[in-house]
Amino acid sequence: MADPSSGSAAQDTTTVGQQARLAEVFVMLADTLVADFDIAGLLDLLVRTCVDVIGATAAGLLLSDHQGVLRVAASSSEATALLEAFQLQAEEGPCLDAFHTHRPVSADLSAANSPWPTFAPFALSHGLRSVSALPMRLREQSIGALNLFHDHHEPEIDLRIAQALADVATIGILHQEGARAGDLIIDQLQAALNSRVLIEQAKGVLAATGHIDMDTAFQLLRRYARDHNAKLSVLAGQIAGGTLQPIAVVEWRQPAR
Amino acid sequence: MANGEAEGTSAAPGVGRAERLCQEAITAVDIDGAGLSMMTSAGHRGTVCATDDVARRVEDLQFALGEGPCFDAFTGAGPVLIANVNASRSGEGARWPVFTEAVASAGVGALFAFPLLIGAIPLGALDLYRLRPEGLTSPQLRAAWRIADAAAEALLDVRSGTAMDLPTDVAPVGASYRLEVHQATGMVSVQLAVPIDEAFLRLRAYAYARDLSIDDVARDIVAERLQLSSEGD
Numbered sequence: 001m002a003d004p005s006s007g008s009a010a011q012d013t014t015t016v017g018q019q020a021r022l023a024e025v026f027v028m029l030a031d032t033l034v035a036d037f038d039i040a041g042l043l044d045l046l047v048r049t050c051v052d053v054i055g056a057t058a059a060g061l062l063l064s065d066h067q068g069v070l071r072v073a074a075s076s077s078e079a080t081a082l083l084e085a086f087q088l089q090a091e092e093g094p095c096l097d098a099f100h101t102h103r104p105v106s107a108d109l110s111a112a113n114s115p116w117p118t119f120a121p122f123a124l125s126h127g128l129r130s131v132s133a134l135p136m137r138l139r140e141q142s143i144g145a146l147n148l149f150h151d152h153h154e155p156e157i158d159l160r161i162a163q164a165l166a167d168v169a170t171i172g173i174l175h176q177e178g179a180r181a182g183d184l185i186i187d188q189l190q191a192a193l194n195s196r197v198l199i200e201q202a203k204g205v206l207a208a209t210g211h212i213d214m215d216t217a218f219q220l221l222r223r224y225a226r227d228h229n230a231k232l233s234v235l236a237g238q239i240a241g242g243t244l245q246p247i248a249v250v251e252w253r254q255p256a257r
Numbered sequence: 258m259a260n261g262e263a264e265g266t267s268a269a270p271g272v273g274r275a276e277r278l279c280q281e282a283i284t285a286v287d288i289d290g291a292g293l294s295m296m297t298s299a300g301h302r303g304t305v306c307a308t309d310d311v312a313r314r315v316e317d318l319q320f321a322l323g324e325g326p327c328f329d330a331f332t333g334a335g336p337v338l339i340a341n342v343n344a345s346r347s348g349e350g351a352r353w354p355v356f357t358e359a360v361a362s363a364g365v366g367a368l369f370a371f372p373l374l375i376g377a378i379p380l381g382a383l384d385l386y387r388l389r390p391e392g393l394t395s396p397q398l399r400a401a402w403r404i405a406d407a408a409a410e411a412l413l414d415v416r417s418g419t420a421m422d423l424p425t426d427v428a429p430v431g432a433s434y435r436l437e438v439h440q441a442t443g444m445v446s447v448q449l450a451v452p453i454d455e456a457f458l459r460l461r462a463y464a465y466a467r468d469l470s471i472d473d474v475a476r477d478i479v480a481e482r483l484q485l486s487s488e489g490d
Contacts, residue, residue, distance in 0.1 A: 198377055201443040237377050
């Protein structure tokens, strides 16, 4: 099991290629955090980095709403969103533990005496074998958690990097567009959660327009946003609000250069 | 309370509940008055209820002048919290010079506007005021958000005409819908060729009419096991 405090193990498990891609991600994050930016795009980038670069099978991010209840804010796929939602419904799981204890949680899902008798079998049935969860902390307060799932036991994952990504998400939420000095974190969490709602509405519009599934709809949304240098949540708002024709996004192909 | 006897004099279902929520805000958030206004994506807006003349004036002024925190709460999609209306005449409140002047002379010391929305669906705004110029604490802000969410549900009742007169303490929270509900809303808006707010009302009405949970209906729509018809049920 990966130990977040073990430096030498991390050296062994992070390949040169991974390091280069991670460096790229952090440069991208630094760019992102400078100007007015899009919290939905940032959280999406973070969960995809956990999969594409760190090597997790799936990743999800939960945020606390204004009543302290966790909600799904980002996920690497629809299947992962379902796993996160299942934890919330069952009121047990690694993400909830990391959130409540303010500490990282790592566990083998097939362990005989799992602390999560409902969640562990559900995750196993989805082909997952182990899980790590990192708390998102702001001073003494927990604001959410980042969840990494793996399809094998004892994943060789550097949890320090995952924790760094979770910390970046926390900073991002604090600094998102519209945040003013003196504002309370509750408002910013609400804004982050509402941008997730916007994205889901827009995915539904795209899915029904193009007769495609939700994962494909999200890919089209990301691609159009990237090619047009648009913020994910602004684009989603235009699609759901009816000011941008969804067919333009479904049929968008970047012109060959 | 649950049988909605207070609805008798109200023009539409949900209004009685909205009135009770505004009253509840006075003690729960420690404010002096509250007002609730409604908007639709088609641009209709109007005051639904207010606890007193000052609160009603706050609502009416914003619509009459076309400026004020409830409009800004919407465009910024976050609450506008003005702890000191007088001091803000030159700062943040200076964005609405006429409005700020008018509410200050009506005796409003602090004003807090919460946008009521579900993603791209505009529902309305909840405005809370204090006579004393004093900001909200974290627990008060939490209480205000809880009432804002319940008020959003009440506005959905007002718009759909369904008399879902739930006790306020079990009010479903806008953000608490499962992600499939929002996906299904988007799908329905395309399938029925209606705006997103109309799509959500149709989805909600379909679930209520059949005593199904909105989550289950949404899941069936996303899985393409169910498609709502345009007959309006």
